[in-house]
Amino acid sequence: MTTDDTVSTSTAAEDGLVLPPDLERRVTELPVRPGEDPWTLQEVEEVAEGLVAEMDRLRQELAAADAELSDLLRNSGDGAGDDQADSGSSALEREQELTLLNNTRDLLEQHTHALHRLGTDGFGACEQCGQAVGKARMQAFPRATLCVECKSRQERR
Template structure:
């Protein structure tokens, strides 16, 4: 069952996306304005200041994550290039070093994932589709996006995903 709110959110998203790809879309840098973003029923529309704060936070996060990834890559390359560093270690030391390396690789992978999510959120702002659930097309919710600006699913769709 598709509610009227969901239908409206989809239409608003389509209209915003059409505006973003059409002539004169958004501001001089190509970003769609806050006025075109969908919100849930009962929420105030996005103001340009609110959207700018969220965008600035995401851009700062992107820069920090890029630095973290570069540092992790440098450290990992140094460890892997030193072939004699573990020579003579007993099996316990070797196992501990292997665990540490795998842990660092997992952290680097998570950092890359956060970077991709943050970049995608910025792209969605530019396209005018920020705030639209990728699964059902309804509004994600302004409060949810202010708390977790990388969200791509509404609460209901996220709950369904986590139950699987």
Template sequence: MPKTTLAVRSDETPWTTAEATAVREELTEDLARLKSELVDSARDLQDILAGGVDGAGNDQADVGSNSLERDAELSLAANQRELLLQTEKALSRLDDGTYGVCELCGEPIGKLRLMAFPRATLCMDCKRREERR
């Protein structure tokens, strides 16, 4: 059962039901969109691979173009998979009551940060420290 009280910093107002619902809806919509995009990416990649990249019958420019297209599609699919995993994790954290709590220090992440980036798992201080490494 989803927790109705989400973590907030001491200088923030508590989450309203409407705000919490909006975050959940955004994440749920993102999840559906990302799943659809992954299906499309898989189909596009299949089409690219079916066209072949081995160069048989193609000039050098065609082979290079096909390789670039394949690499771009693989990169896009990897990014979509990562976003999908982050979205699933955020929804799970909403359900288990840990949404809004920093995974490193255990302090609230910050309501404004989560409203801007609902997949955030780290508070700004921990995120800054992580990026410096």
């Protein structure tokens, strides 16, 4: 993802999704919490497919939001005759679009990070304490990088 206001149109393959060739053998070594069944190759592939689909949706959303923001910025200078309320309303609308665009970019980056982790030993392990995030949590929220305990601690700060 670029740092300027352009939208990346790369695909998941271009984002570096290269599942290791020995993933089928290593998949059962991915961390799980006590009482959870080990990961299966099919489950990991389903998570990967879900991430890729969501990334495609986010890219489309980014392109639409970027076009909307461009239109708002292009039309912001022709305010001859606009009163202060119209100018303020236009500024608020631009700010909201920019916020949505940045939030979508952040989500896309989180999905990209999750996809990169999927092909490594780090997938399913808490980035803070190293313990298992939990298979059920990773299936429901594959962008998770922290276990529930570490995430709770982080939110209390």
